[in-house]
Amino acid sequence: MIEIVNVSQNWAIGRKGGLMIHIPADMQYFRRMTKGKTCIMGSTTLESFPNMAPLKDRVNIVLIDDDRKKRPESVAAQEKDAAEGRSTKLIYVHSPQEACELVKDLPKDDVYVIGGASIYRLMLPYCDTCLVTHNDLSEEGADTYYPDLTATGEWTMTEEGEPQQYEGVTFRFCRYERKNS
Numbered sequence: 001m002i003e004i005v006n007v008s009q010n011w012a013i014g015r016k017g018g019l020m021i022h023i024p025a026d027m028q029y030f031r032r033m034t035k036g037k038t039c040i041m042g043s044t045t046l047e048s049f050p051n052m053a054p055l056k057d058r059v060n061i062v063l064i065d066d067d068r069k070k071r072p073e074s075v076a077a078q079e080k081d082a083a084e085g086r087s088t089k090l091i092y093v094h095s096p097q098e099a100c101e102l103v104k105d106l107p108k109d110d111v112y113v114i115g116g117a118s119i120y121r122l123m124l125p126y127c128d129t130c131l132v133t134h135n136d137l138s139e140e141g142a143d144t145y146y147p148d149l150t151a152t153g154e155w156t157m158t159e160e161g162e163p164q165q166y167e168g169v170t171f172r173f174c175r176y177e178r179k180n181s
């Protein structure tokens with residue numbers, strides 16, 4: 001499995017339930033990498049999408065504790081997509097193990113963990129690759145962080161993209177691999 005995340009300084013990933021920054025090129029990269037694939041996410045991340053609808057053309061596996069939070073809107077969107085011939089799916093699970101069981105026969109590069117913070121942490125032990133878009137925005141106001149992959153010695157950066165600019169923020173696409181994988 002692969003985690004895909006956008007981090008600001010000190011691995012900050014969110015504030016007040018939202019992203020730190022929306023970088024259009026990063027959104028495009030996210031869509032390109034995950035389209036047609038399976039995405040694992042937490043219920044809060046699903047709720048943050050427009051109309052709480054699952055991501056189109058992807059299998060959305062959503063971890064949820066409290067079944068009362070299941071979204072009829074999401075199910076309706078899924079049914080509409082199926083009716084229009086798109087391959088969107090929404091599946092709720094109650095544990096990381098249940099998510100792993102569902103994807104165990106898929107190629108590991110076809111499964112992306114897309115957040116939020118709690119799900120990144122829960123699923124990281126099952127992942128060998130992390131696609132990290134680093135940006136140099138200050139962590140000011142951040143309340144949500146990704147694990148610092150440089151802190152434990154378990155990960156190595158295998159790709160570091162050229163720096164790009166968006167509204168004064170510098171960002172680059174990077175890839176980390178687990179050392180013993």
Ligand SMILES: NC(=O)c1ccc[n+]([C@@H]2O[C@H](COP(=O)([O-])OP(=O)(O)OC[C@H]3O[C@@H](n4cnc5c(N)ncnc54)[C@H](OP(=O)(O)O)[C@@H]3O)[C@@H](O)[C@H]2O)c1
Pocket residue numbers: 004005006007012013014015016017018019020041042043044045046048063064065066067069093094095096114115116117118119120122144
């Ligand atoms: N920078 C990025 O790339 C990026 C990407 C995604 C998200 N984010 C940010 O991350 C933040 C959201 O992160 P978050 O940690 O609050 O939310 P989250 O990980 O999206 O979802 C948390 C929810 O997942 C469910 N859950 C968690 N652990 C579970 C388990 N072991 N078994 C079953 N269900 C479980 C619970 O659902 P219920 O309690 O609802 O039942 C929990 O409330 C936001 O600020 C968002 O913008 C950043």
